[in-house]
Amino acid sequence: MTTAEEQRQLNRLLTALVGARDEHEGLVAALPAIASMLRSDAALVWAGGEVRHRFGDIEAAALDRRAGGVELEGRRGAAAPLLDDGYLLVARPGSPYDAGDLETLIGFASALDLFLRMWRARTSERLSTERGHRQAVENVRLLDSLIERQRLFERLTRIQRSISHRAPLQEVLDAVCLGARELIGDEVVGVRLIDPDDPDVIEVKADVGLSDEMREKVRRSPSGVGVGGRAFKENRLVIVYEYDRSDNVVVPLKEGGLQSAMAAPVHEHGQPVGSLVISTFKRGRRYSQVEQEVLLAFAEHVSIALTDAKTVEALREAQRVKEMFLAMVSHELKTPLTAIMGTLKTFQKHDSALRGELRDSMLDSAVDRGDQLAHLINRLLIGARAELANIEQDITLQDLVANSVKGFRDMGILDIQEVPDLTVRTDAGSIQGALGILLENAIAHSPTGSSIVVRTSVTDTEISIAVINEGGLPDELDAGALFQPFQRGAEARSSGVGLGLYIALRLAEASGGTIEVASVDNQVTFDVRVPLKPARDSVS
Template sequence: LLHPTTMAPPSVDNDRSIRGARRFALVVPAALIAPFALMALGLRAGSADIVIVSLLAAALFGLVLWRVWLLFVDVEEHRRTQDKLTRSIEQERRRTLENQQLLASLSERQLLTDRLSRIQRKISTRAPLQEVLDAITQGAADLVHADVAALRFIDEDDPGYMVIVSSVGIDEAVADEVRRSPLGRGVGGQAIVTNKLCIQDAYTGWDNAIPQFATGGLQTALATPVHLGAEPIGSLVVATHRADRRYSTAEQDALISFAEHVSIALNDARSVRAMNDALEQAVHQAMHDELTGLPNRACFYDRAEQALKAATRAGTATAVLLFDLDRFKEINDTLGHRYGDRVLCAIEPRLAPLLRASDTIARLGGDEFCVLLPDVAGLDDAMDVANRLTRALEEPLDVDGMTLVVEASCGVTVAPDHGTTADLLLQRSDIAMYAAKRSHQSVSAYEDDLDRNTPDRLALLGELRHAVLHEELVVHFQPQIDLATGEVEGAEALVRWQHPRRGLLAPDVFVPLAEDTGFIHQLTTWVLDASLAQMRRWMDEPAGSGIGPDFTVAVNLSTHSLLDDCFATEVSVALDRAGVPPERLALEITETTLMADPERATRVLTTLAERGVRFAIDDFGTGYSSLASLKDLPVHDLKIDKSFVAGMDDGSDDAVIVRSVIDLGHTLGLRTIAEGAETEEMLVRLADLGCDSAQGYAVARPMTACELVTWIQARTEAGAAVA
């Protein structure tokens, strides 16, 4: 009954429990044997008292032992409970430590994510590059708790050295001394030359250390290369003064992430710089004449509008002087274009010394030059300048040993007396200039009676009003094709006048008259309604008609219509009345139309664009264009003027202009459409230059609606495509 294995408590695997059980097993037999030995002794002696005493002693010993056993069991149970509690506390402590480590890791990751997100926002919002680099350096220092952080780049001017471009924690006293170091020096230099992550845990005693940092007490340093493309061009370094500090794998990965964002920022800055350079070059080409280097028509309009606005605010006058070279065609035809070009290039050197820095000389095209005179005293002052300039042009010109005499006729207008827009001033200067030619004078100022409102023009205007009311006008359509696929993507609506006596009249006969008299708005409205009605008829025809679901019709807008506050509503009503989706209508506006009142034009364009109507800038490159506002307008297409396309031989000025317009359009996210493509060679050339679409006689002449459908069907059946 008292065998040790039966008396041992349950936790026999515990050393202390085993030892306790063994002691208990030795005591119990001795305690039990003693009373029974005494009782046996009493029986042998025949003494009842001894027997009784022995029995009592045995009972007493048994009771004591039972109590001792219970006490032992309680102690063991308490000890086991205490052991469990100790183990539980230890497990909880370990879990708490693990949770703290996990929390710290998550906090570091969150900090890394937050810092990198801030840097990415700076990059995406085109923050200054130095600001981005400083944010990266500071972020790296904060994340790894570095005492010093620095971003170095290889010196572009001296590749044997590297330069600190951003730093944190470098004492100002040594900043200038360490700003430039030999390539390969220090842990940052090693990261560049080895093109890999570098760690130095004993920086102070390192023989390749930068002395100023070593004497400053830096102990541990970490660096990773920075790349531009695949080549290392710098390094990002963090360091600490703590000798026991070691950078973890997570911190090394974080530093690499920051270095990668330096690369992203540099690549983005390089892309932006290249784009800006290309855009600046394209803008310069679009705004300047390549032959003479002078501002072109677009630039002239831009500067003229600025000068007119300033004059309005200041209450001063602005003059426009338009020059046309006499006998220039004779020089070109007789001596060749080389001599003609030399004459054109000689104009600016003769005029510039007689003008102020604020004045502008522009070549409008051909042999036409224009001078803008802001802040003049009045017409007499402008006439005096014009006379001095024409006399300067009359001086003999020596070209390759040949003496040439070139004279000029000049027309003068002054704002606000002769007009308040650049377009009107230039138009009236042109009238005055031709008056000078007719009167054989060098200079003529604009006068109202020089205008062309003759009785014949007034009679024609009356007939035009009658034509609108009695359906004498017809719309012809000139198709536009995609140069990449050859598909017909739309057509431009061109109005014709079926005059009862004079036959079919082209728009250049009556549209200028309508523009001069204000009747252009009614004419535009008629063309819009007629074009939309025809589009609806095409949409209702069977699928095999050839007019696809993406086919658009383009209608030209006048300045008067675009600046009418009710025009957007009129277009919406016309679309609803015809049942034509807005995206199948394109409205074409000229640069000068936008120039007349940019703010009002923008409101109208935005209203219609929000509904889905497309817009194209017509005759781009021949008039006013404010590129700063063009990119903000809801414009989809740029139409290259046919005058540039017609002269688009390889190496010519016009070819450069066409290429510049295409590049500019694509830079601004716009499609480009070439007008006046007269030959297959032109189509091929335009496609090679990247032009998106084209129209002209090489594609098809303007035709009636029925003829257009027949033409498209025949083209489809023949499988025609642009070469």
């Protein structure tokens, strides 16, 4: 069913409810329409301990007060709370109801809730003439609330559609500000978010109603200041009346004569990151319960948009890294392979003419290229190990270090300090792989002939194996950037695509640990730290 058709049916439903002569007539008209719009063959309203009306073959069920899917005998069901003790229930064969169906059902239940309350009020009015005037006013308010909630439902549906269609975040935030102003009626609405580079500052990211001059004055403010700052810090709905006489306010707004303000926190992955604020310069403004609920609903949609935007950003970054990885690795694999194939084809065509030093030189070059290719493939296989479940074993720290430095000890540049006499349980393969990469990195970045220190220590909770070499890191370099893929030092003496430290960290993390880096007094230290686990034989 198209959105236009849904809106037409919804309008017909509202028209039928408003024009109904009594409760029964309204339910007779409403339930078939609700069932049709939710692709259902039955619907039921339970209230006051009884079935008020049913459409199709459906029985009442024992339900809690939450909206959600319901398992019925041989059918799929969904329910939404109604009145103080009732519910609206729909059923159909086949596929279960999805989140969009439940959201629509909740909107219909809200409309029926107000309709039934209106008729309860009218019935009460007929029974008590003394309260006639008050009931008439209440009826008008309820009808107005019905229309207002329908407008909220339509506005939130449009915002939700923008989010699901991956609309730009700024576009969604602007739509939220416009929708909140339209439904609540205050002149100024804004979304304020913490500055990711300075969590003590909160910034205006979207707004309606602020002049250019005022926007510049309030664009950045301390994160706990003002009604928006408090909503973020306290993670709750905050309302301030007589703003111009209150403390802990945004001074330019106070000086501008702001009178009332209300703010709701917004979240990203469940953590507060800012607030949605509405405010007015009109005196005597008070926010009703319905208006508070409306603001919270809009704030929830801001939260969904923020979380969704970060998720999409992360997916795009992962795709970018993947494409870069494939391009870089393809290039590095192709270069030595091309040289090897060129040498082989030369031998194939001119073998009898190749003699002496030329022949030996070509063979040596091909072997070197083959070694480069084998090294790169081995490095990629080691990296793939980090994707697999770690394999723990009992091993002494002496053996762990000795296995890690094999192939490097004969270079005569290692200073292996005393290793504690202790047997531990750990993923030896991952740790040895990480240390091998760190040793290669130290050799590539150390002055020729300088020593490389391997230092092992143990605390009550972790094992530390550090590789220390002479040198330093640029002052402007973020240590965390060293572990990003495709990072290579400008003075490195080895070839490669810059995957070494990235893979080393992944291997350490596969063992439940990490790698810390420090540069002090012309020494660079890469410290592999993993949890200390006792060997099985030592566990009583």
